[in-house]
Amino acid sequence: MIKAAYCNVEDLKLEKGQPLVSPDRKEKISRYRFQKDKQLSCGAYLLLIRLLEREGITDPIFNIGKYGKAYISNYTDTYFNVSHSDKYVACAISDKDVGIDIEHNDQHIDLNIAKNYFFNKEYENIMSSPNPSNEFFNYWVLKESYMKYTGLGFHLKLDSFSIDLSDEITVNRDKTLKFSLFDIEDYKLAVAGKYTVKSCEKIHVNELY
DSSP states (O other): OEEEEEEEOTTOOHHHHGGGSOHHHHHHHHHOOSHHHHHHHHHHHHHHHHHHHHTTOOSOOEEEOTTSOEEETTOTTOEEEEEEETTEEEEEEESSOEEEEEEEOOTTOOTHHHHHHSOHHHHHHHHHSSSHHHHHHHHHHHHHHHHHHHTOGGGSOGGGSOEEOSSSOEETTBTTOEEEEEEETTEEEEEEESSOOOOOEEOOGGGGO
16 A cells, blocks of 8 residues: 655754754755755655654664666555645655656746656647646656656656546556645645555644654
């Protein structure tokens, strides 16, 4: 199964959060210039740790794959993925490969992004939608969750595969893959994996400490 959660970290207190992260993560946080980016980096790590602790994993060893996707080397049957956007962080864990993406649903997005980088059919569907920007982000989070699921990230071109937003969301590369799409306030969140996610848990920032 897949367990997914998200958290608003705009009020995350770094003086409380940073002591709880790994030395590598502390170094990464320190490299960010802006407070918001530090909070996102710290919050994403803490959210992941909380979800892993619920599964009895308290000593994960993290490594990075060939294309940049992180994995747990000492628990080979546990997979995870994290994402962040603006003030939210999101995380999914599973016993199979998983990808998650969260994006702020910006109603002023330049839809030429879809014209230039998406499948033609996807762009046509966006432009014919009653709310093109909303439909754009439906596609965006689903496509990026799939790219993260594969472990390739942006090494996999956005126009090299298509997403079908019919009754059951599918990707033309793998009809067996399951997608789950959520509206969270003015954000979109999508999960790609071997299972359908029925709900995405909201976790308060104070639960991360």
